[in-house]
Amino acid sequence: MSKPIIDAQNLTAAYGSITALKGVSLSVEKGEIFGLLGPNGAGKSTLLACVEGLHKPNQGSVHIGGINVQSDSTATKRQLGIQLQRTALMDDLTVAELVEVYAALYEVYLTSGQINDLLARFDLVEKRNVLARRLSGGQQQRLALAVAIANDPQIVLLDEPTSALDPHARRAVWDIVRQLHDEGRTIVLTTHAMEEAEALCGRIAIIDRGQIVACDTPAALIANLQLNSMLKATVELPLDQVRSLPDVSNARYTGQHLEMETARPEVTLTALHELAGRSGRSIRDVMLRQPNLEDVFLKLTGHALAESN
Amino acid sequence: MKRFLILTKAMTLMHLRNGYVLFWNFTFPVLLMFIYGAVMSQYMDYMTPGVIVLNALSFGLVSSSTMMLEMREKSVLRRLQATPLPAVQLIGSYLLVNVIIGVLQSTLIILAGVVLYDVPVTATSLLLSYPMILAGMLAFMALGGIISGMAAKAGSATAVGMTIYFLLMFISDMVFPLDMLPDWLRNVVPYLPAYPVVQLVRSAMLEATLDPKWLTHLFLLAAYGIGATFIAAKLFRWEPKA
Ligand SMILES: Nc1ncnc2c1ncn2[C@@H]1O[C@H](COP(=O)(O)OP(=O)(O)OP(=O)(O)O)[C@@H](O)[C@H]1O
Numbered sequence A: 001m002s003k004p005i006i007d008a009q010n011l012t013a014a015y016g017s018i019t020a021l022k023g024v025s026l027s028v029e030k031g032e033i034f035g036l037l038g039p040n041g042a043g044k045s046t047l048l049a050c051v052e053g054l055h056k057p058n059q060g061s062v063h064i065g066g067i068n069v070q071s072d073s074t075a076t077k078r079q080l081g082i083q084l085q086r087t088a089l090m091d092d093l094t095v096a097e098l099v100e101v102y103a104a105l106y107e108v109y110l111t112s113g114q115i116n117d118l119l120a121r122f123d124l125v126e127k128r129n130v131l132a133r134r135l136s137g138g139q140q141q142r143l144a145l146a147v148a149i150a151n152d153p154q155i156v157l158l159d160e161p162t163s164a165l166d167p168h169a170r171r172a173v174w175d176i177v178r179q180l181h182d183e184g185r186t187i188v189l190t191t192h193a194m195e196e197a198e199a200l201c202g203r204i205a206i207i208d209r210g211q212i213v214a215c216d217t218p219a220a221l222i223a224n225l226q227l228n229s230m231l232k233a234t235v236e237l238p239l240d241q242v243r244s245l246p247d248v249s250n251a252r253y254t255g256q257h258l259e260m261e262t263a264r265p266e267v268t269l270t271a272l273h274e275l276a277g278r279s280g281r282s283i284r285d286v287m288l289r290q291p292n293l294e295d296v297f298l299k300l301t302g303h304a305l306a307e308s309n
Numbered sequence B: 001m002k003r004f005l006i007l008t009k010a011m012t013l014m015h016l017r018n019g020y021v022l023f024w025n026f027t028f029p030v031l032l033m034f035i036y037g038a039v040m041s042q043y044m045d046y047m048t049p050g051v052i053v054l055n056a057l058s059f060g061l062v063s064s065s066t067m068m069l070e071m072r073e074k075s076v077l078r079r080l081q082a083t084p085l086p087a088v089q090l091i092g093s094y095l096l097v098n099v100i101i102g103v104l105q106s107t108l109i110i111l112a113g114v115v116l117y118d119v120p121v122t123a124t125s126l127l128l129s130y131p132m133i134l135a136g137m138l139a140f141m142a143l144g145g146i147i148s149g150m151a152a153k154a155g156s157a158t159a160v161g162m163t164i165y166f167l168l169m170f171i172s173d174m175v176f177p178l179d180m181l182p183d184w185l186r187n188v189v190p191y192l193p194a195y196p197v198v199q200l201v202r203s204a205m206l207e208a209t210l211d212p213k214w215l216t217h218l219f220l221l222a223a224y225g226i227g228a229t230f231i232a233a234k235l236f237r238w239e240p241k242a
């Protein structure tokens, strides 16, 4: 492997008495889409803040393109395009003014044509002369993305770029992220949606309670744990009885769906039918699915992704 | 330099488009003149310099920080901190815009004085007054910077700034003559930041001369200004206190 473009070593970071990162090491290769997947409060934003030079770690170091963030943050900031979790632009400026100003802060001076081209990518051309605070939430999020790449950065750090978006807008952002990747840029994004991490990222670091618990490609993360298939059904049965069915290695409820990890789904299903029959319950919506990152997360941390730290 | 200009243009637009900031910056000074004019219209020659300093004081201690505190609270500053923009340029650009606003306010007050109350001004008196007003304003803004740096929230910065403003307003020879004060206070007041500005601006505007003690006054102001700038720079924060 070549030298990583982002190299974080043994980061410890705290806010007063709260330790947000506990010895995190991470390296991102040039040109990959790297995902930080973890629940609320896991430390994703703090990790990005250390890379961005916004938070001074108590221990450890971050290098970007070989330059140490702590010793020359101006040089490392110059290489980055940034979207913070809380969009905080100067919202008394218009869309076009904002793009112009943020590019200029990096000493990149855009012509009016270049600003238009950039806005076109984010479907914001008609909003060119609208004040940022008059945009809808989704439009503001797209504007934040446009601003993030206004300086034509090689590395783009996106903190929950799709959190406030509806499914359609979310896919549009995924397309943009893929385009940025196709242009050869390195992208690091955070998310707590496992389908987003799976759909976009070449590699994922699973982060929980300030620690990276696993880091690999989505496929390898799933394969390495040798999880069995998941049998899903809508039925109300006591979990302890379900767990004692043949070949069931684990069972849980997600909403009203019963999910069972099983080595031999057909055997388990037959037994489940018998159990339901004895209990006078009916089974609906039976389905078999492959294990996903959600299962990996549960296995590694002992709690679900949706539960915050 | 180009970066600084584009940033300053953006800062100017933000100030002009913020209704609240605009109201306080440009209506308040004229309102002050109407109020004082209504109460003591025959003394407006004497009062106008006082009103100018009064306004400079409230602007420097409170209003000039409003937008900066808002940007800090809304995490705009944090987003700016993530760019390679040096902090000096950010603060320099912000100060430039605010100094221009402050000078415009003073001009509005002088205009109101001349038009409404026949306050006599000459080219010389104006030429002498503006540098004195500017010197006072800069010192007050530096002191305002300390308040913003120490205050956890924009609201508490305003409260502290207003309190100091009111205290200084009553004792600094702006609206009440100094001999109304008790002896001990009268001896302290000349060393507080507002008093020297009042003396400097008053003799410049009314007599078109320098106050006999102008050197002492300016020296004191410089001491306040430089000292406060130094402390304000140390206290500057990109984020609100947790
Ligand atoms: N400014 C702050 N002051 C104090 N504590 C903080 C601050 N920012 C984060 N924390 C704490 O640090 C821990 C990690 O927070 P962080 O924002 O990095 O998590 P996250 O993974 O980004 O979560 P989310 O998905 O909710 O954005 C949390 O316990 C949080 O409460």
Ligand SMILES: [Mg+2]
Pocket: A044, A045, A046, A085, A159
């Ligand atoms: Mg976060």
